[in-house]
Amino acid sequence: MSPLSIKINAVFDEPACEKNRSKDAKARQKGCSKPLTPGAAAGGCPFDGAKIVLQPITDVAHLIHAPLACEGNSWDNRGAASSGPTLWRTSFTTDLTELDVVMGQGERKLFRAIREIKEQYAPPAIFVYSTCVTALIGDDIEAVCKRAAEKFGLPVVPVNTPGFVGSKNLGNKLAGEALLDHVIGTVEPDNIGPYDINILGEFNLSGEFWLVKPLLDRLGIRVRACIPGDARYLDIASAHRARAAMLVCSTALINLARKMEERWDIPFFEGSFYGITDTSEALRQIAKLLVNKGGDPELIQRTETLIEKEEAIAWKKLEAYRPRLEGKRVLLNTGGVKSWSVVHALMEIGIEIVGTSVKKSTVEDKERIKQIFKDENHMFESMSARELYDMLSEGNADIMLSGGRTQFIALKAKTPWLDINQERHHPYAGYDGMVELVRQIDLAIHNPIWRQVREPAPWEYQPALEEELPGTQSGPETLHDFERASLQQPAVSASVEVSR
Numbered sequence: 001m002s003p004l005s006i007k008i009n010a011v012f013d014e015p016a017c018e019k020n021r022s023k024d025a026k027a028r029q030k031g032c033s034k035p036l037t038p039g040a041a042a043g044g045c046p047f048d049g050a051k052i053v054l055q056p057i058t059d060v061a062h063l064i065h066a067p068l069a070c071e072g073n074s075w076d077n078r079g080a081a082s083s084g085p086t087l088w089r090t091s092f093t094t095d096l097t098e099l100d101v102v103m104g105q106g107e108r109k110l111f112r113a114i115r116e117i118k119e120q121y122a123p124p125a126i127f128v129y130s131t132c133v134t135a136l137i138g139d140d141i142e143a144v145c146k147r148a149a150e151k152f153g154l155p156v157v158p159v160n161t162p163g164f165v166g167s168k169n170l171g172n173k174l175a176g177e178a179l180l181d182h183v184i185g186t187v188e189p190d191n192i193g194p195y196d197i198n199i200l201g202e203f204n205l206s207g208e209f210w211l212v213k214p215l216l217d218r219l220g221i222r223v224r225a226c227i228p229g230d231a232r233y234l235d236i237a238s239a240h241r242a243r244a245a246m247l248v249c250s251t252a253l254i255n256l257a258r259k260m261e262e263r264w265d266i267p268f269f270e271g272s273f274y275g276i277t278d279t280s281e282a283l284r285q286i287a288k289l290l291v292n293k294g295g296d297p298e299l300i301q302r303t304e305t306l307i308e309k310e311e312a313i314a315w316k317k318l319e320a321y322r323p324r325l326e327g328k329r330v331l332l333n334t335g336g337v338k339s340w341s342v343v344h345a346l347m348e349i350g351i352e353i354v355g356t357s358v359k360k361s362t363v364e365d366k367e368r369i370k371q372i373f374k375d376e377n378h379m380f381e382s383m384s385a386r387e388l389y390d391m392l393s394e395g396n397a398d399i400m401l402s403g404g405r406t407q408f409i410a411l412k413a414k415t416p417w418l419d420i421n422q423e424r425h426h427p428y429a430g431y432d433g434m435v436e437l438v439r440q441i442d443l444a445i446h447n448p449i450w451r452q453v454r455e456p457a458p459w460e461y462q463p464a465l466e467e468e469l470p471g472t473q474s475g476p477e478t479l480h481d482f483e484r485a486s487l488q489q490p491a492v493s494a495s496v497e498v499s500r
């Protein structure tokens with residue numbers, strides 16, 4: 001069995017994953033990939049998944065060993081933000097051609113590309129991603145990376161995630177394995193503190209972690225490494241010296257959290273920064289873990305004081321939106337923690353939730369939804385585009401919160417829509433993030449454009465148009481007729497101009 005197959009089998013057999021534990025040995029071997037639906041998009045490949053997890057490490061050069069299209073498809077397709085370096089957004093690829101493949105030039109080209117990046121950009125590390133083509137032709141990226149690291153004196157990290165080995169989620173986990181194998185624990189920090197934590201699976205989309213970090217700063221808690229959002233290579237390399245960790249997106253990096261606990265005794269919990277209650281609960285859990293690891297117990301009281309103060313401020317700000325949003329109906333077509341974590345705060349200010357999608361939710365997520373709504377009627381597993389369109393065009397919701405994929409269904413149904421997934425442009429984490437979400441809902445629902453788009457189109461005003469067009473015996477029958485009739489209008493005013 002190849003080293004990659006051994007790694008994949010190990011990743012599939014994740015003891016920290018509750019869903020995985022409930023499977024028998026045979027089902028476990030198949031992993032979590034769902035069978036593809038004919039006609040539906042297949043979703044990202046493992047290379048894409050690994051790139052999503054690692055690209056937000058901002059000072060690293062990410063080099064894709066592949067024909068051009070792999071990088072073209074996956075480059076910068078998420079809104080992670082950096083507070084400093086911009087190298088991560090520069091696209092590097094070996095751009096393998098047919099001739100390179102036929103002539104067996106792949107490994108040589110990769111080595112040259114690593115040298116070029118080192119000489120021109122001098123990054124603290126280079127991450128090299130394998131893809132379908134380079135794996136199929138047998139390029140040994142591990143050997144090339146090892147040789148380049150020795151020759152150029154900088155870490156060159158192989159990320160072995162060819163597209164054909166499984167799903168995007170598998171790629172997320174293989175990215176975590178690459179960090180464990182080649183990065184974390186390779187640098188000893190000289191500033192270890194009793195309140196150092198890691199945040200795992202936080203991508204800093206639209207800079208939303210910057211709404212949470214000031215809360216931790218006020219408690220004297222230092223984020224040693226946020227993996228991967230706005231991360232620096234050296235922070236991740238020394239992440240093994242943190243005292244505790246919070247796992248934000250469990251499906252992506254649960255293997256990383258579990259193995260860091262086993263190897264370096266870093267306890268972790270799963271939490272969320274979406275919604276007021278969850279942000280408070282996450283802060284409590286962080287404080288508790290740090291105290292369990294030897295921190296001063298007064299941290300717990302300080303955390304409670306901060307929570308009380310921040311919650312009061314957030315609820316006061318949210319209350320201001322009640323008169324404008326009370327009774328408005330929201331359809332949540334997202335998944336995971338967002339399917340329930342924002343619901344409580346929305347309901348608290350009088351917004352009605354007409355449904356929430358649980359397609360990507362875990363068993364615990366579904367339990368939480370049941371507790372909030374006291375029934376299962378508000379959950380829907382998945383809705384086809386047609387069903388979604390019918391629901392929205394019949395006016396059963398005032399706004400849909402979802403990802404970009406369903407954006408045009410809402411717009412076609414002339415219904416306000418707000419992006420709540422990874423391509424969003426506004427930060428929604430923490431207390432301030434929840435207020436921002438409600439503000440954006442308010443702006444979207446009350447945008448005057450909806451009044452205009454819901455008005456009948458000009459060609460639907462047939463009787464009025466007949467009156468406006470002198471000499472027209474019968475109104476325009478088709479759009480083509482209407483356009484022709486409209487074109488006559490400037491001609492009339494032009495002739496008036498000439499006669500003067």
Ligand code: SF4
Nearest residue numbers: 045047070131132163
């Ligand atoms: S790695 Fe394979 S599946 Fe993924 S983008 Fe490249 S060619 Fe496509």
